[in-house]
Amino acid sequence: MKIQLSRKVLKRKRAEKKERRRLSALAKAGRLVAGVEIPPGVLAADPFRQVYGGQYAVKYYYKDISYQCSGCGKHGTWSAEQQKRYFEEQKGNIFNEPKWCHRCHRKRMLARYGPKETQ
Numbered sequence: 001m002k003i004q005l006s007r008k009v010l011k012r013k014r015a016e017k018k019e020r021r022r023l024s025a026l027a028k029a030g031r032l033v034a035g036v037e038i039p040p041g042v043l044a045a046d047p048f049r050q051v052y053g054g055q056y057a058v059k060y061y062y063k064d065i066s067y068q069c070s071g072c073g074k075h076g077t078w079s080a081e082q083q084k085r086y087f088e089e090q091k092g093n094i095f096n097e098p099k100w101c102h103r104c105h106r107k108r109m110l111a112r113y114g115p116k117e118t119q
């Protein structure tokens with residue numbers, strides 16, 4: 001019984017060591033965001049630069065999102081880079097999802113706010 005227990009402890013310690021090594025490898029590869037593992041091939045987010053109402057809405061990474069425009073029905077892609085800029089630099093609404101293509105969005109904004117002033 002005693003031997004079995006110590007074997008269990010050894011096994012656990014080995015697993016912990018393996019997990020630590022795995023996490024440090026992930027961190028080196030830029031795949032650890034705020035202690036959360038992100039999938040390979042995605043764009044890492046900076047949760048501290050986002051504006052979010054609750055922890056559950058925070059984004060740890062971005063990946064391209066395909067959508068269909070509600071106006072003209074055109075298919076488009078909201079790229080990971082665009083999302084990062086929108087959520088972290090422009091401090092966009094974290095719950096926003098792509099709904100309008102660039103052209104329809106501009107048309108809507110124009111209708112709502114009038115032409116943008118140009119310098």
Ligand SMILES: [Zn+2]
Nearest residue numbers: 069072101104
């Ligand atoms: Zn459209």
